Amino acid sequence: MLVVRALALLLALSALGGCAFGQKIDYRESSPYIFAKSDATVEISVIDERPYILSASKSPTFVGRIRGLYYNPFNVNTVSGKPLSSDIQEALRRAFDRASIRSSDAYSPSRSAPGQRLLVLKVREWKMDAYMKVRFDYDISGLVIDENGREVATKSAKSSGPVADLISAGSDALSTVVNSEEIIGALSPSSPAKQSATPAPKAPANQAYDQCMRRVGKISDPTLRASSMSMCDDID
Template sequence: MLLRAILMLCAFSALGGCAFGQKVDYRESTTYLSARSDIPIEVNVIDERPYVVSGSKNPTYVGTLRALYYNPFNVNTLTGDPLSFDLKEAIRRSLAKSSIAAPAAYSTTNANPGQKLLMLKLREWKSDTYMRTRFDYDITASVLDENGKELATKSTKGSGAIKNFLTAGSDALSVVLNSDEIVAAISSTPKQEAPAAPVAFKSTTSYDDCMRRIAKITDPALRVSSMSMCDTAK
């Protein structure tokens, strides 16, 4: 029986949590994002898990570890912060890996001017460990603009055996964050300024005056292309 207990604790440790402290750090559940954006993407996470909303479980709850006689023990966040905080940080780190500025948001209805809001809702997110670990999740990602208009939404849910808490979290987040809908809503490209038109000079301008004006052009490419305008100068 003692050996069985030790094996269970070792298995829990291998899953990415602390066996004796019963903690999981979901801040590390980052994922590669294919989205690209030159504007900041604000991030917020809302915990709508029914047992958290009702108060039967703390917002730090992330799962259950069952002992020898199936006695349940709560598994909580390593940080001591609500799970929503840790997942918000995981998403922000994922965006940062793609060079996207990702300030934490406090609004759930709209983004700040000139930005977009990426919001994740948790309806389920927990593990259950006895001889093996099952991970259940039900999440929805949405992108809102500064006026509160929903630009895209994507939901996913699943339940099954896992080998690593952090990898399972990353995979769940990736399904929604890398969906075509969310990527398209997040992505933007830098605005391209229209090339300046070549400087035109009157034919009455002397060649020397013309070249002096050309020399004042700071853009090298524009300066070279404008030199031909002096050919007609006297």
């Protein structure tokens, strides 16, 4: 099955009538760039709270609809055949791996293992709808929980509007949460001892590099985003 990625492809499929049936999207590819730095393992839990999933009116693999020539809807599901929550969890795991941060599936949804951090992502909405345009709706929130079950940070984000690339749109949605100041601060704790051991002249450069990468991470076009990352390497 084809993977639906861009508006042009969706419009072409709609023009072919029945080809709208059976389309799939691979949100495992929606891995954002992670700006957090941590020596601790981050446990990841993604919870699907979409109301039509909880009511069992839709399968957990459901990610949206493509409409045919007569506006008749065809369900779009995950490429993996696994629940959307599993695909998003895989996208986050890949993102932490690229950031050289150890990650694992959460053992408990309410507390982390000793010395670790638990990142819980709750998905209240995550759906595309394609006809003459492609709309992507999401409503998600991230929570960081420590080993005592204490919530140390939370960040919510939601949006609804037209997009050109669903994979990039999914990555941007996740980035809005995991790269927020609240979540980064909770995943990147630093003790006074570590702070004093860091040479003072290095701090502004690190901050400048991180700020540069944050700006690059907001670029929606994946090719332009990847090519722009090299600009930050010149910041010493």
